[in-house]
Amino acid sequence: MSLNFAKRMQTVPRSFIREILKVTQDPSVISFAGGLPNPRLFPCGPLAEAARAVIADEGAEALQYSTTEGHPPLREWIAARYRERDGLNVTADDILITTGSQQALDLMGKVLIDPGDTVVMESPGYLGAIQAFSIFEPNYVAVPLTEDGPDLDALERALAGNPKLFYAVTSFQNPSGLTYSDEKRRAVAELLKGTDVVFAEDNPYGDLRFAGERQSPLFAYRPENSLLMGSFSKIAAPGFRIGWVVAEPDLRHKLVTAKQASDLHTSTVCQRVVHRWLLDNDLDEHIAKICDCYGTQCQAMRDAAKEFFPEEVTLTRAEGGMFLWAEMPEGCSSMKLFDLAIKEKVAFVPGNPFYVDGREANTLRLNYSNAAPETITEGMKRLGQCMKEYIAGR
Amino acid sequence: MSLNFAKRMQTVPRSFIREILKVTQDPSVISFAGGLPNPRLFPCGPLAEAARAVIADEGAEALQYSTTEGHPPLREWIAARYRERDGLNVTADDILITTGSQQALDLMGKVLIDPGDTVVMESPGYLGAIQAFSIFEPNYVAVPLTEDGPDLDALERALAGNPKLFYAVTSFQNPSGLTYSDEKRRAVAELLKGTDVVFAEDNPYGDLRFAGERQSPLFAYRPENSLLMGSFSKIAAPGFRIGWVVAEPDLRHKLVTAKQASDLHTSTVCQRVVHRWLLDNDLDEHIAKICDCYGTQCQAMRDAAKEFFPEEVTLTRAEGGMFLWAEMPEGCSSMKLFDLAIKEKVAFVPGNPFYVDGREANTLRLNYSNAAPETITEGMKRLGQCMKEYIAGR
Numbered sequence: 001m002s003l004n005f006a007k008r009m010q011t012v013p014r015s016f017i018r019e020i021l022k023v024t025q026d027p028s029v030i031s032f033a034g035g036l037p038n039p040r041l042f043p044c045g046p047l048a049e050a051a052r053a054v055i056a057d058e059g060a061e062a063l064q065y066s067t068t069e070g071h072p073p074l075r076e077w078i079a080a081r082y083r084e085r086d087g088l089n090v091t092a093d094d095i096l097i098t099t100g101s102q103q104a105l106d107l108m109g110k111v112l113i114d115p116g117d118t119v120v121m122e123s124p125g126y127l128g129a130i131q132a133f134s135i136f137e138p139n140y141v142a143v144p145l146t147e148d149g150p151d152l153d154a155l156e157r158a159l160a161g162n163p164k165l166f167y168a169v170t171s172f173q174n175p176s177g178l179t180y181s182d183e184k185r186r187a188v189a190e191l192l193k194g195t196d197v198v199f200a201e202d203n204p205y206g207d208l209r210f211a212g213e214r215q216s217p218l219f220a221y222r223p224e225n226s227l228l229m230g231s232f233s234k235i236a237a238p239g240f241r242i243g244w245v246v247a248e249p250d251l252r253h254k255l256v257t258a259k260q261a262s263d264l265h266t267s268t269v270c271q272r273v274v275h276r277w278l279l280d281n282d283l284d285e286h287i288a289k290i291c292d293c294y295g296t297q298c299q300a301m302r303d304a305a306k307e308f309f310p311e312e313v314t315l316t317r318a319e320g321g322m323f324l325w326a327e328m329p330e331g332c333s334s335m336k337l338f339d340l341a342i343k344e345k346v347a348f349v350p351g352n353p354f355y356v357d358g359r360e361a362n363t364l365r366l367n368y369s370n371a372a373p374e375t376i377t378e379g380m381k382r383l384g385q386c387m388k389e390y391i392a393g394r
Numbered sequence: 395m396s397l398n399f400a401k402r403m404q405t406v407p408r409s410f411i412r413e414i415l416k417v418t419q420d421p422s423v424i425s426f427a428g429g430l431p432n433p434r435l436f437p438c439g440p441l442a443e444a445a446r447a448v449i450a451d452e453g454a455e456a457l458q459y460s461t462t463e464g465h466p467p468l469r470e471w472i473a474a475r476y477r478e479r480d481g482l483n484v485t486a487d488d489i490l491i492t493t494g495s496q497q498a499l500d501l502m503g504k505v506l507i508d509p510g511d512t513v514v515m516e517s518p519g520y521l522g523a524i525q526a527f528s529i530f531e532p533n534y535v536a537v538p539l540t541e542d543g544p545d546l547d548a549l550e551r552a553l554a555g556n557p558k559l560f561y562a563v564t565s566f567q568n569p570s571g572l573t574y575s576d577e578k579r580r581a582v583a584e585l586l587k588g589t590d591v592v593f594a595e596d597n598p599y600g601d602l603r604f605a606g607e608r609q610s611p612l613f614a615y616r617p618e619n620s621l622l623m624g625s626f627s628k629i630a631a632p633g634f635r636i637g638w639v640v641a642e643p644d645l646r647h648k649l650v651t652a653k654q655a656s657d658l659h660t661s662t663v664c665q666r667v668v669h670r671w672l673l674d675n676d677l678d679e680h681i682a683k684i685c686d687c688y689g690t691q692c693q694a695m696r697d698a699a700k701e702f703f704p705e706e707v708t709l710t711r712a713e714g715g716m717f718l719w720a721e722m723p724e725g726c727s728s729m730k731l732f733d734l735a736i737k738e739k740v741a742f743v744p745g746n747p748f749y750v751d752g753r754e755a756n757t758l759r760l761n762y763s764n765a766a767p768e769t770i771t772e773g774m775k776r777l778g779q780c781m782k783e784y785i786a787g788r
Contacts (some may be wrong), residue, residue, distance in 0.1 A: 131654065
């Protein structure tokens with residue numbers, strides 16, 4: 001007997017990161033390869049109490065099937081925060097709760113992408129989005145990221161090709177750590193205005209700012225035909241799989257239809273536990289703790305890079321989030337560096353899977369959220385040594 | 395600005411049931427339209443304690459990102475139960491945890507169905523599967539269900555057309571309540587052997603048997619190229635969204651790739667809470683309580699049908715599950731009956747959405763799991779009266 005898989009499965013990249021994580025399970029390896037929030041910061045006690053209380057007090061409803069759109073009070077909580085902090089004109093009705101923000105990417109692909117449609121991606125771009133969209137067989141157009149956002153000329157050319165979708169992580173991007181400046185946000189919105197292009201802004205890291213000034217989402221400047229995604233994974237805990245997407249009615253109704261076919265609805269229990277925790281605790285106080293921790297760890301990584309990396313290697317300057325992005329001189333291969341590094345018991349993600357053109361990359365993603373400063377320093381020392389040897393030996 | 399949705403969204407039926415549920419939210423309506431487990435039976439206390447304990451004791455892991463395949467001890471628990479009760483040769487590795495068994499349907503569609511591929515469905519068939527598969531634009535071939543399973547001649551003809559997939563709910567089917575006899579299970583397996591057709595057996599209700607003898611899944615007779623789906627929604631609670639699919643390595647690896655792109659993984663918290671509850675409680679004792687309750691309610695519905703329904707209306711004989719299926723004389727329209735019934739404050743789901751050929755149906759689905767016997771009797775009395783008036787007035 002043989003199995004004939006659907007054609008779309010030939011275009012989906014295997015998760016490179018999953019393969020790498022297998023290599024890095026050796027506890028003697030210092031890994032900057034993951035993308036995990038620091039579990040020391042999970043509010044276990046308050047969440048345990050919220051979970052107990054929700055099931056004990058609201059069991060009949062908390063444990064039952066529920067609406068595809070999500071738990072109304074949680075949707076209202078999210079909408080209120082957008083209104084109060086970002087001045088966005090959104091109500092609970094505009095919010096669709098998703099099973100992690102990854103699901104929002106799958107639903108967008110289902111609802112918008114016909115095979116051959118053009119999707120504009122940042123370069124480098126978020127791997128999870130590349131995986132989700134690839135199932136629906138788009139053609140990608142890559143727009144390079146610069147220090148303060150996308151290359152506007154390249155974006156203008158890409159938008160002129162009448163793409164279906166432009167997907168962007170505007171703050172503390174995964175993988176680069178880069179953030180769109182306010183000027184770039186306005187400029188991108190101007191380029192989008194008057195086009196039918198759906199703009200999908202993914203903002204899971206926006207709250208994790210440890211330097212600089214708070215910014216409005218790009219969505220604020222061009223809400224028409226736009227989606228704004230968020231997540232509790234980085235500010236509460238990923239294990240609940242609670243994300244959301246803000247969308248206008250036409251688009252939202254289609255997303256709801258697709259979601260119903262995908263998993264009926266997101267866990268009622270998880271939605272209510274997160275909501276109860278938000279009511280009974282101070283989210284901003286909790287976020288301040290996370291930012292404090294990640295800011296220290298990021299600084300440790302930057303200091304160590306200055307001390308141990310070869311001069312030719314550049315590093316992005318992140319003001320928040322979980323990642324830095326290093327670039328070796330042109331022609332270097334971060335895959336080859338990986339092979340050397342893993343022997344020296346330090347790991348990272350080579351840049352390759354973050355490019356939709358499948359290039360051989362001289363870049364690497366470094367995660368700092370899930371290691372203590374001393375560990376970061378030691379890992380960067382090992383990595384710097386590997387870089388020096390690799391670059392010298394070319 | 396205008397929105398161009400993907401072509402696939404034109405083929406997905408809107409959820410008819412959702413529309414009906416809106417009409418039935420009036421508390422004076424007795425509704426047999428839902429498909430909800432009885433919340434009185436949810437084990438709230440033990441689940442609340444399991445949730446508290448899991449987060450308090452295992453927070454760092456329970457709240458973190460985890461593997462796409464699922465929580466290993468839960469996968470082992472499911473495999474062990476199949477080995478012990480059904481003699482299936484499966485291990486933890488063969489199990490993929492899904493976000494409800496609805497997600498397994500979506501993943502199957504993603505992995506197997508190219509536009510235009512043939513999918514064999516039972517007639518009537520499960521609406522959630524029709525919705526999930528329709529996103530991937532198959533051609534459906536319908537095989538009529540009889541009292542003891544599918545019409546074998548029709549199935550043989552359908553399989554001769556080299557379909558990609560045959561999807562079946564073999565025990566206490568939604569919507570019909572019908573169950574494949576052991577003879578039919580063996581006969582279907584014989585028809586499938588030697589073909590490349592993927593057989594997908596969905597068994598969310600199998601444990602809810604209140605009459606007759608326990609049966610092995612059809613999967614046991616033809617495990618090659620087959621999938622077996624299960625769910626904790628009907629035996630624990632739907633609010634966790636924990637289902638699973640048993641699959642051989644080739645197929646499972648593709649499903650895992652598709653799941654990673656869909657939602658990364660199913661809630662770590664929910665998986666661990668359900669597992670903890672399974673360890674600390676007696677599942678079979680709990681299932682016995684559910685069966686006892688549903689058996690009583692089913693009997694109330696059958697007794698009331700005998701007393702109040704017109705003689706020409708037939709009812710399936712369910713030995714478990716949550717549904718009965720009524721058939722009016724040919725030419726009757728259950729949609730027209732619905733309009734009459736809702737005025738008399740009783741609701742059901744007209745058969746139409748359960749047929750892939752979009753026919754005008756003379757059938758209706760009646761749910762008995764979520765109402766007390768007295769309520770069932772009163773609702774059936776109202777419905778019987780409507781049927782008599784409708785049939786007499788034709």
